[in-house]
Amino acid sequence: MITLYSLSGDHLEQVEVEPGTPLPENVIWIDLFAPGVNEDSIVEAWTGISIPTREDMTEIEESSRFYMETGAQYLTVPILHAVDLDHRELAPITFILHGSRLITVRYANPKSFSTYIMRSTKPGNGLISPKCSGLSIMLGITEATTNRLADILEGVAGKIDAASHSIYRRQPKARPMTTQDFRHILTQIGGQGTFLSRMRESLAGISRMLVYLSATNNPASGKKETRSWIKSLERDTQSLTAYVDFLSNKVTFLLDTIVGLISVEQNAIIKIFSVAAVGFMPPTLVASIYGMNFSFMPELQSPWGYPMALGLMVASALLPLYYFRRKGWL
Incomplete structure (x- = not known):
């Protein structure tokens, strides 16, 4: 789609051009959005680039x-755009400065x-002046982009x-974090890191x-006001970076913390199994001894053999647990 804009005092005005007609001289901005092959050819015929x-x-x-190339400056910049509500991708956008257009x-x-x-198509917007050039429009778009990135950064923070x-x-007294909680936080933080x-x-x-x-010798960028604008945008991008x-x-740091918490939870689970093993292995050994089929036992x-075996099993379970507790291992 080709959209043409011309200067109309202190704002931009969309221009309608019939197919096959030459480009009006007062057009200052040609916006090509998802152009087809024919639309590329039309603009090339209009501008000679x-x-x-x-x-x-x-x-x-x-x-x-x-x-x-052929007296025109080509500048391609990756800019974020929303694919859906919570997903943004980078898309290359090319700015071509050809004279004052x-x-x-x-x-x-x-x-x-x-x-x-x-904003620029409304009168009295403060963005457009009667001496506005194509470079001024490009810097205005760049400023709008950095402002938009700053707003997005606030949401990310x-x-x-x-x-x-x-x-x-x-x-x-909150319940311990579950695997679903860890997965949700990891997904959320990882997504923000990718963004x-x-x-x-x-x-x-x-x-x-x-x-x-x-660094280029563009006459428009050599003006004092334009140089100051470019320097201001450079400072903005440095601050945002x-x-x-x-x-x-x-x-x-948060990802490292989450991984550490997961390790702590895993260690707690392993500790439970270790305590269970320490508690059940000695009684199992006693039960195994008295379960052997020897003729002389x-x-x-x-009459006190059964309660003695039960008492020995209980004692063999409690004594190791008590010892480990005193040592601070449990």
Whole structure:
């Protein structure tokens, strides 16, 4: 789908173009969402530059993500998008700066895009000025993306804190944690750890893009206001990256704690079986002795033989338990 936007004073305005007609000069942003082959060709005919395919956008080499071709800058950044309510994936999004115009190529719809479009198309939004360029729109989308990542991080931190409270702040009389409890917490914490690694990858891509913009000789990025904006976004990404690292360390600590608690529970179970073995093995030995079929066993003919054997079995069970208890082994 091709969506065109032009400047209309202090906001963006969607432009409708009939098929086969030339591109209006006032179009400042061409948004390609899940483009087909024909739509790629239409934009290429309008702009005279090539549009990267989905396979090109998934390349991980630095030279494939940031490069210049026929006077246009190509910048591809991995951005998180929601697959469903609790699952987010990384999707590559390509920004193409061609003169004062921005072209975006994407096969996902991150919320930051829809938020920016909704705000920038309203008059008096504070995002768009009459001198706005394609680079300004790209930086605005990047700022909306970092703000969205910050909001998501707050939710992740809350879930990690909730998992931490369920581990460390259990009531003294609460029931012991079961296997299902451990499995639930491990799944929850592990999922947040995986999500944090994806978020860090997204922040790293945004940070590299900003560094690339600072290092290139784009006339628009050389303006004082634009340089300050880029520096501000770099500081934001660095702060978010540091916070992601902090949460990742917290997740690692919680996972180690859960594994330690599981080991403690396993040791307690093994201890129960050990106590049972210590308690039942000596009486079993006594019973085995008196169960042997020898012809000469005087106790079998004695009236006190049976109670003596029972008493010996009880004593052989209690004495080891008492000894181990005194030693502090039980």
